[in-house]
Amino acid sequence: MLIFRSSRNGLCNLHRTYWLRPMAWSIHPPASLAWTSFYSHGTWNSTYSRRHRLLVAAGAGLGIGTIFAYGDYRRRAAEMEPSESTPGSPFPVFTRQEVSRHHTEANRVWVTYGSDVFDVTDFLDLHPGGKSKILLAAGGALEPFWALYAMHNQEHVLEILRGYKVGELSPEEPPQPTPGDPYAEDPPRHPALKVNTLKPFNAEPPSELIAENYLTPNQLFFKRNHLPVPVVDPAAYRLCVQNHNGRMLSLSLQDLKRKFSKHEVIATLQCAGNRRAEMNALKNTNRLGWDIGAISTACWGGVRLRDVLIHAGYKPSDEGHVCFEGLDRDPSGTVYGASIPFKKAISVEGDVLLAYEMNGEELPRDHGFPLRVVVPGVVGARHVKWLAQITVGPEESKSHWQRRDYKGFGPSVTWDTVDFSKAPAIQEMPVQSAITEPSPNTSVTPGELTVKGYAWSGGGQSIIRVDVSLDGGKTWHEAELLGEKQLPGQAWAWKLWQLKTSVPPGTKELNIICKTVDTNYNEQGDSVAPIWNILGVLNNAWHRVRVHVDEE
């Protein structure tokens, strides 16, 4: 039972895997990983040729695995000599733009690897990880996905891929940044992310990938930026902490790492706007239309906020609010800010961190490099990134995002009647769950079906049950829960879940619903309308996914 342990005792294990598929355990996957388990899933049988089996190996990974080594892959891809890109090559040359048009079966599905272009349309249905997963790369580069699913890193996989080669990429100039663009210095992002807005960058992982990993790979972790990503020199970086006498302490990264012991916490972050798309569909809030992916889980490493506060002279019996300011600022100089109750900040069980690591890596720029707040069990908006300053006072942060956003109102409140002082700032969040597979409006076939998803509750409440219905709520089945066991009241991370069921022949449609229950026996409500609100936050209605059942 790993919940919170110091770095002396061991690091978070990034290689946790929970599904029955074979897993990639390292950048060099052990050859012994049981191929037979693929066959035991009934998708493939031993009469297939060796070539087909290798194709399975190549494709299966898109639905598998945990390790993330995108940078390493990019380097290797750059080093790879394209097999036939020599002068006098028989292959035509395409621009990336031309390749990008081939992202549907109707138009043929192309992908690139290094400087080669491949038409993988005929491979789609051979992909044991599901067509939907390989289609994530359609019209673009394979590298980011193969980096995610490390088992592709084998010579015979590349050999098979070459059989689908249809062309080569023309040398292109990298796109030039717009002069004066405040977002020009934003970091590169993973192409699998579903982008809500580019500037500021707000994006989420595709549904099918959400429940593939208990710890979300950093590059797939949902990004929720309010402002441009600041450029921070870690050597010059200083955290300002107001001490008990009102003076400012200045702490370098080295100070933080030397003066305080390191702690790790596995915690799920969720944006208050997760699943806003369903609210927008009912009545548009004109705010970011998050699907079900504005939620992710990581193992955060850093120092306890409690330790820093005590170092600054505060006592556990003090009261008030701990206010945070980020380095991200708009052109007028306004910085992002938020606060949490002092009681949560100082509590040993509260597990609030100033994190400099995420899943064992240096905190990525999109997630607050070099230092961010992590407030387990609490809405994402309080986990201030690029942390510049900590103050303690009798009042909540005066920031817009604390006082005039991230609050919950009743469905009858309008922009004409809203009184922001009447609702408390969202801190701990209500119970939540969603279906990540199958995707809405896709097709399944009669026979075996695995429904997957996630479930989480705020305030450290454990998830005790997930109920799944296939018939619109008439009957319910209990799903299998997967994930770390955490301490009561400190269950900061989600549970992944799956229901293995079968679709009877003759079924035309499935109306899949999930709902979950936490330790306090709070449940999700049936529908969106009664909790719809002008800010489009806190949508935790039952998640519903309709899928067609194909005749076989």
Place this chain on the structure above:
Amino acid sequence: MLIFRSSRNGLCNLHRTYWLRPMAWSIHPPASLAWTSFYSHGTWNSTYSRRHRLLVAAGAGLGIGTIFAYGDYRRRAAEMEPSESTPGSPFPVFTRQEVSRHHTEANRVWVTYGSDVFDVTDFLDLHPGGKSKILLAAGGALEPFWALYAMHNQEHVLEILRGYKVGELSPEEPPQPTPGDPYAEDPPRHPALKVNTLKPFNAEPPSELIAENYLTPNQLFFKRNHLPVPVVDPAAYRLCVQNHNGRMLSLSLQDLKRKFSKHEVIATLQCAGNRRAEMNALKNTNRLGWDIGAISTACWGGVRLRDVLIHAGYKPSDEGHVCFEGLDRDPSGTVYGASIPFKKAISVEGDVLLAYEMNGEELPRDHGFPLRVVVPGVVGARHVKWLAQITVGPEESKSHWQRRDYKGFGPSVTWDTVDFSKAPAIQEMPVQSAITEPSPNTSVTPGELTVKGYAWSGGGQSIIRVDVSLDGGKTWHEAELLGEKQLPGQAWAWKLWQLKTSVPPGTKELNIICKTVDTNYNEQGDSVAPIWNILGVLNNAWHRVRVHVDEE
């Protein structure tokens, strides 16, 4: 802001009142209590005769007030000379059984006071507290209700009542207890209680009275007994506490009061089966059909369990469960038992008490005299009454009520498939609210309407909003919240609420719904079916009340 204060600083104020009606502040209500406020409610106007005004005074109290002095009233009633029960009286004589048949308007509504019988049918519609309140006494004695609403304690009220006299009571033998009945020693109870079972005694206050008092009068507080009420000699009473070395400490009531400081906590208790009637209506669980009244609030006075545990050698860093046993036992010798996590028991903020007082009075026998556990924010079943023994161990209580009852299951679980080890014992409870007025299937008139109710959440979560719909959930209105402000995370007591609205002429029916939201923004779900369970516990679906609208 009174949440928890020692007796040195002051007692809980039993006379808190929250509605606009005039209140009875003491057993001798001040004459100045504004009659005009009745008239301002538009029910009565100044053209009424003095007699009518006095009738208002007599009747209004049934919807009013806080003071409870039933014992005092019984004494006074016994002393009162019936005005005309002299030999040769012109009035006929009736038995109590005959009177009890007159409990509906169709059959005329009779009540008794002392040994006189009155037909108050013609007074029903003159009752500003509402016909429903005066009907609570129909067919029975007025004394218990007048004790509840002390403003009746005026000579001119009696004078008016005498005008309705129709007979006298015949002298009757008190009912003899059944020999060998284990319930023979159960205490007397208030006749207003709606009885679910007599043996063991399980009863709740009528809906219309629930939200009349922020602190529920002890006699109206819901009673949930699993076994006969034990007869305890307070002088001989000893609490056994297992100390840290496994030995038993024996503490008398005097020891507890002398050795530990007194604390008071205002906390709401709710039975897990509250609102089971709605589940039974869907599919009978064959368990107690509680309406919405298995919830009440009191100011509890006693010693902190934490202090007793520390006295017994336990440390805050200890772990496990604190197990309680009661003195109530079945014929086989099995005693009632339950447990709570040690963490809750030892926590300063947990506010767990060993209570010997309830609303400033000695703990009543039905509520655990001489000592009970009060576990704020937690299901009633853990508040063990007639406390005999406290032990601490690594496991939960082995009692039936901890292991094989008071747990939540999904709607698909049956008695054939249930696995009690799979669900956690209910401790903190989910968010809850209900409509106490108007009552279902009654009638209201077009014009002003006040909808009333309660809202509460477990685990010390504050109630932040109550939404009320009059049209079955199409539109929502925010209700006014009433009640003490309590500390965040220690909001142990309910909020009462009211919505003042108006019913447009031409409305045929109201489909009233309430739903509430707590600090974690958890809400109630729409309907009962998806949370129905074989134990019939944890019903916190939206509460729905349909009422007819009369043509005026």
